Amino acid sequence: MAQAPYVGDRRPRVDNIFDYLYDEISxxxxxxxxxxxxxxxxxxxxVSRQPVRDAFSRLANLDLLLIRPQRATEVxxxxxxxxxxxxxxxxxxxKEVLQRAAKHCDAAGGAxxxxxxxxxxxxxEAGDLVGFGALDYAFHETLCEIAKADFAFEVIWVEKSKVDRLCRLGLSKEARMLDLVADHREIADAVKxxxxxxxxxxxxxxLxxxxxxxxxxxxMNASYFINKDA
Structure with a gap:
């Protein structure tokens, strides 16, 4: 586990802990x-254990942590x-976002x-997997803005975060990133x-x-999965 950042007073401690653990997991x-x-x-x-418990609870709500009474918490x-x-x-x-984006896209949205x-x-080109992940989110958020449905990105963010670790494992191959950008370009062209x-x-x-x-x-990594019917 990477070294935790210094926790200053400007942000609630639970937010810092959440961000750190979210990054470690994702x-x-x-x-x-x-x-x-x-x-x-x-x-x-x-810190005391309370902000850690609060951060753990937020991560559990995203299906990123499994918290069990009297047993170790696990990813x-x-x-x-x-x-x-x-x-x-x-x-x-x-589907709704893309239909709306295609309807409302103007020159500014296309830009x-x-x-x-x-x-x-x-x-x-730089081989930056982490950077690509962040820009992937930004692209979908931009589509929501163009669709005049920025609230939809809240749902997309939650659902996307649940499978991001799988995406990251797949992104170890450069060809996959190229495929995803090609998809983004096709989506953008159609919307414009x-x-x-x-x-x-x-x-x-x-998808x-x-x-x-x-x-x-x-x-290859069966231990990463719960029972397939679970």
């Missing part, structure tokens, strides 16, 4: 099934059922999408052309990119 420095100690985290940050393993549920919710929301793609090309049907089709393909990754990881 970047796979903490792997599915790894145990995590409330006392150890409290000691790292020099949540993947659940096939929860992955399917998350993707169902996200696909439903993003924002082009800027997103330009930044993605830069981080891919006000072609809702084409945008939705590209969005469905984009399906994870299927092969899930299959490969479940075979």
């Amino acid at each position: 970047t796979l420095r903490l792997r599915p099934g790894d145990k995590i100690s409330e006392a150890e985290i409290a000691a790292r940050f020099g 949540m393993r993947f659940s096939m059922r929860e992955i399917e549920k998350s993707r169902f919710v996200r696909a439903s929301v993003e 924002k999408l082009d800027a997103c793609l330009k930044r993605q090309d830069y981080v891919i 052309a006000h072609d809702a049907e084409r945008a939705v089709k590209a969005g469905v393909l984009h 399906s990119r994870l299927d092969e990754t899930i299959e490969q990881i479940s075979e």
